[in-house]
Amino acid sequence: MSLNDLWFLLIAVLFTGFFFLEGFDFGVGMATGLVPRNDQQKRLMINTIGPFWDANEVWLITAAGAMFAAFPHFYATMFSGYYLVFVFILLGLILRGVSFEFRGKAEGKWWTGTWDACILIGSFLPPMLFGMAFAALVKGVPIQQNMDLKAGFSDVFNGYTVWIGLTVVGMCLMHGLTFISLRTIGEVRDRARVMASKFLPVLGILLAGMVVWTYFATDLFARRGPFMYAAVAVGIVAYVLTWYFLKQCREGWAFGMTGAVILLTFVSLFVGLFPRFMVSSINSAFDLTIYNASSSHYTLKAMTIVAATLLPFVLAYQAWSYFVFHKRLSEKDHLEY
């Protein structure tokens, strides 16, 4: 495996990890508009992600940093080419991040209501827009010979990208609902679980549409047929098991399954892309790949040493933080937010 391959893998892992982890806290954010019956329950839900959401978001920041360092052209083309998409993703993330912290720091209906609305918007926009951006990326965007991209409105906004965006939103919401039922006891737990069961058919339609549409709209199945079919098969199993575990009230397993659906989706995306990062709709010779978009060998080597040294610690203390807060929360607990 060359260093270029390794860094493609690492960036794929970072993005996939981001959607797995921040996926459930996006979902919890969206669910604050659906599940709770009163303010106490809403606070309880926000507190389930309280110690984690910030670190989860750093997965995205690290993914972007790794893109910048290892594949500067990928970073430059994507962020400038999708300019407005990223403006809205950022506005969403900024609003969302401060809302968790601010809403509990003062009182009043207007105050809490404003930040609650920001949590909803901020939890919906990023997964929706990231879903659309990635969908456009595999479908192909007009990248020119000099690697510059100017994504037009219809490149990012079309039936396929919107469908994928909604599917990513749906996956996150589902993942968030199972997370809430895993992390709480009492009424919130039951309501989240029931809502997850009710929402499951909708997600099924979204996922089925994603698979079929991706088959026709992109070259992923043509390039990586066996892998894609296997991923779809495993995905169907995970989907069915989600339903089964929810019925059995085994929320840990249900959470694992909703997570598996997210993992499979993004792993397939990156497997299908490899060794490309961005597909040019003008000419396949203009695709951004792990070779023409990369940094020098020296930089990749330096980065590899740094990452190999630091990553074990990072993963260990993050896992530890999940262990520290593994107990279920109840409405009677001391709630920070």
Add this chain to the structure above:
Amino acid sequence: MDVLDLARLQFATTTILHFVYVPISIGLSLLVAIMETMYVIKKNDLYKKMAQFWGTFLLINFALGVVTGILQEFQFGMNWSDFSRFVGDVFGTPLAIEALLAFFLESTFIGLWVFGWERLSKTVHLICMWLVSIGTMLSALWILAANSFMQRPVGYEIQNGRAAMKDFAALLTNEQLLWEFPHTLFAAFATGAFLIAGISAWKLMHKKNMDFFKPSFKLSIIVALISAIAIPLFGHGQAQYLVKTQPMKMAASEGLWENSGDPAPWTVIAWIDPGNKGNTFEIKVPFALSFLSYSKFTGSVPGMNELQAQYEKTYGPGDYIPPVRTTFWSFRIMIAAGCGMIALALYGAYLTFRKKLEGSHRWFFRLMIWGISLPFIGNTSGWIMTEIGRQPWTVFGLLQTKDSVSPTVVAGEVLFSFISFTTLYLILTGVLAFLFYRTARKGPDIEPHQQTVIHDPFAQGGDTIVAK
């Protein structure tokens, strides 16, 4: 305005506002860590209350620092894609390491700190705060390593029209970084310290919770004093280094058009006329610029006109003189803010150690409240001087600002993002100020040592007295 102007304006605005929150986070997390350390060592609950009360300010601000930081990182790609392509090889690495080494540390352990008071042992909880504090400092180190490369590129070679990294260690031993990092770090400590000292002074002035705010004032004024003295020491080193590596920035910040002559006088105030490349009015202190530049009272400092001719020879025709007035005045404002900080910290420390805080020093307390703004003024003007003074370069001597901007982004898009981000940042800064004010006014949650009467219909006489 065209894309370049708008992109610069957006970068300036968002960076300046981001750099309001970041020093608060660095400074407050250090002070909170010190407070919690004293709690663990002295086992005095007062220090726990202090860590929790000032920790609230840290948390309110921390969220803003984090979310505005994401924009900083994305903005390089969004607005400055040609810059990113040119320097990604060198510049991206410290950024990635910043995320991996610092952001994960901060964000994970701040979560553990906030939610872990009951779940972690005292010592482990304390370690969490120190890791947050170290994380904020490491973050400053790596981002300044990246910035130092822009001020003075080292450890690279040009390959196929791009800067390729040749020596990673050189990035970290860049002398620019060795001056810039401690200078900035102490400025951040001062920011947190003056914030706590100022709020404490406000409460002391109104004689509220004296037992709480006096020790808070004492602790913060010590940190403020140490920082206020350290800032100019490292700043002096940085200025001397500037004369060697970016003489044009030095000349611009001194309003020096012609060579100074030997010994060089320091211009305190000047009316600068960039059109005619000269000053219409100047007040000068003899020998001072020589000392500032070389730590001795001799030596000439080159002026902008000569440097312009030199640069044209080296880099080709063009205008290499940065906006002189902005550079000149931001430098002076920074120094004035620094002097104000030293004066306040000295007098505050004098009052504290002479145990004179009890007396009525309303004028001093009022000054301390205004003093909260001094580090912010210093930080902002310092950055403006550093970044504007480097113009027209983004990477000194290698890449100009006009060649850094994204070629595909159009003015309307940048205008839209500029307006929306600026509006949002301003609103959030207002909210931050409101929450700071509100938290400070409410004061710490100190339990009242008084008896509370609970009306209990089943108790004898109908009342139960509960001591709280």
